[in-house]
């Protein structure tokens with residue numbers, strides 16, 4: 167992966183309490199600002215300085231805030247629910263949203279059980295009573311959990327964990343979740359019901375564990391409460407807004423619902439005199455101020471989880487749990503990572519080497535429509551998702567011709583951006599046997615340029631400033647395909663073919679790519695010219711013509727590529743000198 171360059175440290179804003187365990191991973195590498203108690207306007211005023219924002223449930227990450235977040239690359243939610251983040255807007259801006267999908271699951275489940283027991287045994291009421299100097303044993307008689315039916319709405323991670331603990335308490339478990347895994351449900355002794363109505367009728371305790379989405383907003387209203395047993399108790403450690411707070415208050419007052427344990431509210435903290443405030447004050451309610459995830463262990467987990475992902479993203483790597491990007495299995499993630507780097511470099515090499523050259527040859531780039539065929543061979547061909555590789559190619563193609571503060575191209579928005587710019591990419595898989603090769607996967611980028619009939623915008627525009635390009639380049643034949651091939655060995659990307667030339671080189675740093683006649687003295691000529699210009703050569707690789715290889719690997723043609731890894735800027739004058747009569751036919755300078 168690209169090595170993070172933090173010459174000017176990236177800034178990270180943390181407007182909420184996030185455990186120091188994760189923050190320790192950021193401090194030193196980045197500038198970390200912990201600023202609590204900011205108003206929405208204050209947050210909007212400063213967000214433009216930051217590349218990462220780490221929040222919990224209190225900060226509202228709105229479309230307006232994201233619009234002002236010009237440098238933002240990632241919103242990290244140190245927890246599960248992202249209902250406080252406008253994910254669609256983040257996607258549009260190419261901002262990755264990550265969360266910690268499992269760091270606080272156990273805490274939320276245990277808190278649900280704590281509320282269940284507290285409601286069953288009147289713990290809140292009894293505590294207030296005894297603190298007030300009373301001794302009310304007969305008023306505070308409770309019920310047991312054992313043998314009671316627990317109705318679970320949403321049998322995901324928290325719901326299943328609650329089920330497993332409640333099973334230990336001897337409860338009968340039923341659940342409603344149209345997307346539940348029946349095997350997981352059975353293994354937790356949960357019987358799945360086909361409708362919410364069945365659950366509502368049977369439950370002695372009802373607990374909610376779905377996300378707050380359109381289908382769950384207000385899912386428990388007056389009608390649902392009326393269909394429940396008058397002895398039933400309700401628990402909500404998921405999200406406020408799923409239960410109609412006014413309807414619940416009325417049901418508790420009317421005695422048609424026996425009690426409630428509530429951790430989350432429609433508005434947090436609740437407004438004075440709101441239904442939520444009256445619920446909190448109700449004697450049949452045990453309330454907590456959104457404490458489901460508030461354990462030392464959970465906060466350590468989520469903090470480390472999201473901070474690691476922030477480091478990855480700011481270093482140009484893939485995150486583990488992106489909410490607005492495809493899910494990547496851990497083993498695929500390990501395979502993909504070095505290829506993401508390789509393919510981004512292949513795309514960048516294409517734009518810097520070919521597009522620039524085409525411009526220098528005097529051919530209008532606007533008159534070409536280029537189709538890219540990206541072919542994965544070997545191990546890569548059997549991956550479930552190649553989206554990160556696709557995104558890497560778009561990023562590589564466009565970054566050299568985009569101002570650095572312009573596009574934030576990533577896995578989230580690559581497809582939209584490619585489409586917007588008329589870049590057509592076909593992905594192909596080939597299971598050709600790579601066993602005889604020193605690498606298990608192989609990538610080929612083939613660019614097919616053809617004249618665009620209407621001269622529409624089709625090619626990335628190519629005004630790379632300060633990019634010295636060849637002057638004696640031949641005109642590009644529009645029927646000619648450009649080919650770049652590469653592979654990864656020991657996690658390091660290599661280019662193995664550039665157009666008609668075959669030879670391995672590491673695509674990193676500043677490279678001088680010289681096409682020349684394969685004759686004596688060329689290396690000496692180039693070396694001495696660069697030496698005189700003070701350009702230090704770090705490595706050199708010679709790539710003979712691909713098609714003309716004889717059976718013994720010797721080039722028969724009379725042209726070759728010389729690839730030089732150099733240090734320091736290469737001025738236009740130096741390039742001009744290299745293309746002088748005795749030197750190279752063509753030179754391009756690429757920065758990878």
Ligand SMILES: NC(=O)C1=CN([C@@H]2O[C@H](COP(=O)(O)OP(=O)(O)OC[C@H]3O[C@@H](n4cnc5c(N)ncnc54)[C@H](O)[C@@H]3O)[C@@H](O)[C@H]2O)C=CC1
Nearest residue numbers: 247274320321322323324343345375376377403404458459
């Ligand atoms: N109070 C707190 O501090 C905490 C609250 N939470 C909240 O708990 C909730 C659940 O979290 P997880 O279990 O991690 O989520 P999850 O995504 O693993 O599970 C949610 C389940 O809800 C189901 N579901 C979705 N729509 C449904 C519908 N209309 N009817 C029935 N089931 C439906 C899904 O199929 C899924 O199985 C989230 O809202 C999360 O924000 C999570 C952690 C701490």
Ligand SMILES: O=C(O)C(=O)COP(=O)(O)O
Nearest residue numbers: 222223244245246247459
């Ligand atoms: O993870 C979740 O969904 C939570 O609700 C936890 O919220 P918090 O991080 O404690 O503000």
